[in-house]
Amino acid sequence: MKLDSYWLDTAPACRAVSEGPAEGPVDVAVIGGGFTGLSAALALAKRGAAVAVLEAGRIGGGASGRNGGQCNTGVAQDYVALHAQLGAERARGCYQAYAAAVSTVERLIREEQIDCDYLASGKLKLASKPHHLAHLEKTAELIRREVDVDVELIGGERIRSEVGSDNFYGGLLQKRGGQMHMGKFAVGLANAAARSGARLFDKAEVTRIEKEGGAHRIVSARGELRASQVLIATGPSRHGPFGWYRRRMAPVGSFIVVTEPLPAAELAQLLPNRRSYVTSRLMHNYFRVTPDSRLLFGGRARFTASEQPSDAKSGRILKANLAQMFPSLANARIDYCWGGLVDITADRLPRAGQHDGIYFSMGYSGHGTQMSTHMGQVMADVMGGDAAANPWRDFAWPAIPGHTGKPWFLPLVGAYYQIKDVFY
Secondary structure (H helix, E strand, C coil), X not given: CECCCHHHHCCCCCCCECCCCCCEEEEEEEECCCHHHHHHHHHHXXXXXCEEEECCCCCCCCHHHCCCCEEECCCXXXXXXXXXXXXXXXXXXXXXXXXXXXXXXXXXXXXXXXXXXXXXXXXXXXXXXXXXXXXXXXXXXXXXXXXXXXXXEECCCCHHHCCCCCCCCCEEEECCEEECCHHHHHHHHHHHHHHCCCEEECCCCEEEEEEECCEEEEEECCXXXXXXXXXXXXXXXXXXXXXXXXXXXXXXXXXXXXXXXXXXXXXXXHCCCCCEEEECCCCCEEEEECCCCXXXXXXXXXXXXXXXXXXXXXXXXXXXXXXXXXXXXXXXXEEEEEEEEEEECCCCCCEEEEECCEEEEECCCCCHHHHHHHHHHHHHHHHCCCHHHCCCCCCCCCCCCCCCCCCCCHHHHHHHHHHHHHHC
16 A cells, blocks of 8 residues: 555656756746646746746645545535525625636646546535435525526435445535546646746745845745745645744645555446545545546545554545445555645635735635636736736635644544534
């Protein structure tokens, strides 16, 4: 079993990385080489800007290359609760932003000819308890009435035709969106940005950002840049001069296992429509079939950071959950196991805008594949003067009370969710 991301291990080599030092003047310095940063670099470079992307590790190697591979419409939280919290108009705007994000991903794949095994098969949220289905019915009615007529409630009598498991009582099917190979998409996006003129630097951890006149001096492990504009697209980075952002997000670990390739007949019985799936529990699981017929199975196995010993322990929990859900896979070999950090905001909505003269976009809260890609394009518009393009511009972003940058509270949150799941 490899303690490494399946997406990163099976992606082609990224040949768009620049050699030599990251030095000199640029129009825009993008800090973070994930989907947000690469998408922004692509859009900015196409407009003629001189762009440099600084990534602390491997291009696409953070959350962008360590997630579940889903690209779906729908907000990260319960739409009924969001509707009650924000009102109809703002909740509808949030939902529409995610629909637009899926369209952005599909457009970039098409325009840049990115080979990433994209499959538009929709997402099915599975009711883990009978009363969860009743709530999903209310959610479906509200979504159909307010924002998206193309959703479908699947009752208990039909759910076995969707998922070959006795664990579920029905589900909510959102038909837009799909899934893809995250490593291939990251490399394709990086290649597209480089073709357009952006310079991409890996192993270029940023250690300092200083104002110098009307510009910014950025010090990294690969050299120093002077940039007219800066975009921070780091997500839940635990390193660098990004404390203001860290105090506003909880970096929650999410963990994934991937099985050996499975027989086509067995997969056709278990998951005949090859959708993206997520369960309705608070400590939920998500899963899908990979392009080479493996089952990817993930979730918040433990509320802890991602490190190899922790990943292995979380992997054992996920393997047990997988066997409980699909008993026929109890003896399936696990070929990959890894973890990553999800940058969760208090209300599970993204944040983007400008702080202290520097632009930022992050806080995607587990729904980042589509939104990060979309917000890279959006932030290019914002940095060009179109502030109204940003759907998150009017959302305040206070620090999480008691959060100093180190998430000491995560074990307490995990224990609370585990207890609440028993009664929820």
